[in-house]
Amino acid sequence: MAATAAPRPLQAVLDVAAAAALRAPSVLNTQPWRWIVHERSLDLRADPGRQLGAVDPEGRMLTISCGAALDHALIALRTEGYDARVELLPDARDPELLAAIYPAGHHTPLAEDFRRYQTTLRRHTDRRPFGPDPVTEDMIAGLTGAALAHGVHVHVVRDDQVPTLSALASVAAGEELADPAERAELARWTRRAPHATEGLATDVTVQGSPRRVPLRPHAEDAAGRLPAGPGNDSGARYLILWGNQDGRRAWLRAGQALSAVLLTAAESGLAASPMTDLVEVTDTRVSLRRLLSWQGHPYAVLRVGVAAADLGVPAAHRLGHDEVVEIDRPSS
Ligand SMILES: Cc1cc2nc3c(=O)[nH]c(=O)nc-3n(C[C@H](O)[C@H](O)[C@H](O)COP(=O)(O)O)c2cc1C
Numbered sequence: 001m002a003a004t005a006a007p008r009p010l011q012a013v014l015d016v017a018a019a020a021a022l023r024a025p026s027v028l029n030t031q032p033w034r035w036i037v038h039e040r041s042l043d044l045r046a047d048p049g050r051q052l053g054a055v056d057p058e059g060r061m062l063t064i065s066c067g068a069a070l071d072h073a074l075i076a077l078r079t080e081g082y083d084a085r086v087e088l089l090p091d092a093r094d095p096e097l098l099a100a101i102y103p104a105g106h107h108t109p110l111a112e113d114f115r116r117y118q119t120t121l122r123r124h125t126d127r128r129p130f131g132p133d134p135v136t137e138d139m140i141a142g143l144t145g146a147a148l149a150h151g152v153h154v155h156v157v158r159d160d161q162v163p164t165l166s167a168l169a170s171v172a173a174g175e176e177l178a179d180p181a182e183r184a185e186l187a188r189w190t191r192r193a194p195h196a197t198e199g200l201a202t203d204v205t206v207q208g209s210p211r212r213v214p215l216r217p218h219a220e221d222a223a224g225r226l227p228a229g230p231g232n233d234s235g236a237r238y239l240i241l242w243g244n245q246d247g248r249r250a251w252l253r254a255g256q257a258l259s260a261v262l263l264t265a266a267e268s269g270l271a272a273s274p275m276t277d278l279v280e281v282t283d284t285r286v287s288l289r290r291l292l293s294w295q296g297h298p299y300a301v302l303r304v305g306v307a308a309a310d311l312g313v314p315a316a317h318r319l320g321h322d323e324v325v326e327i328d329r330p331s332s
Pocket of ligand 1 (some may be wrong): 023024025026027028061062064068124125127131199200217221256273274275277303314316
């Protein structure tokens with residue numbers, strides 16, 4: 001008779017989930033999170049030491065990044081056979097505690113759970129201009145559905161709104177670079193050597209190239225080294241993730257939605273890159289609301305499209321497990 005493997009202890013399963021979350025996208029690859037693995041629950045904490053204090057003083061992007069990490073952890077838990085109950089901001093006296101995850105019942109992993117987990121291993125931000133192939137309405141419906149599952153709406157920027165978006169992107173980039181503290185912060189997090197485990201290495205940011213809507217320059221004089229390739233963003237679509245609330249709970253949900261949209265895009269054969277300087281800068285964030293007909297609050301702008309050439313996406317590397325994950329071992 002074949003021996004049956006003993007089930008993994010719950011704390012080890014939770015550690016697997018925390019480890020999977022290290023691959024989540026984060027603003028400038030700051031990875032502003034910490035995970036505490038308890039015996040029966042998992043805590044997601046903000047790491048204020050990794051907050052972009054000048055560019056993101058309210059912690060909006062930090063919190064959205066942590067929401068994306070939460071989504072990644074829950075994906076891993078499902079493939080490990082667990083549903084989970086999640087409490088967002090469970091302790092008003094402990095604002096750095098963003099979420100507590102409690103495994104709650106058995107989940108039989110489905111093929112789509114395994115596929116999604118596999119996607120977390122290969123998805124990366126592609127900042128090169130996309131090719132002319134269209135983003136189909138079916139693809140858009142998939143992305144919209146992925147966000148709505150987290151209560152977040154997607155506005156697909158109409159062609160007649162693209163010039164406004166383009167102008168706002170220029171304003172946002174200009175405002176961040178005009179502020180000495182913001183410029184210094186962007187430079188600090190973006191001029192990293194290849195294989196740096198935090199921040200953006202110059203091999204993942206793109207050499208300057210004209211586009212319909214400019215991407216954030218990342219730092220004035222630190223042009224990326226990744227060749228732009230043959231695309232010119234002619235087939236790119238621009239999405240605004242938005243919702244009715246603006247605050248930390250809403251930003252966590254926005255991060256979960258952003259993660260789900262990025263992973264759905266990758267599974268649909270789409271490349272994607274967030275463009276959040278438009279949301280970080282107060283003036284352009286307010287102006288973006290006009291594109292939403294003043295219906296709600298923008299959380300992130302996302303460029304999606306079909307890669308212009310099958311060149312592969314360079315990976316931004318991550319901090320090691322022990323730098324971010326703490327195992328809570330009860331003292332005996
Ligand atoms: C909240 C948030 C904001 C981001 N903003 C931008 C952005 O404005 N421009 C950009 O090129 N990438 C942006 N990104 C993508 C990150 O730079 C990227 O996820 C990170 O470097 C990790 O790399 P990867 O996505 O390739 O794994 C953002 C990601 C998140 C989660």
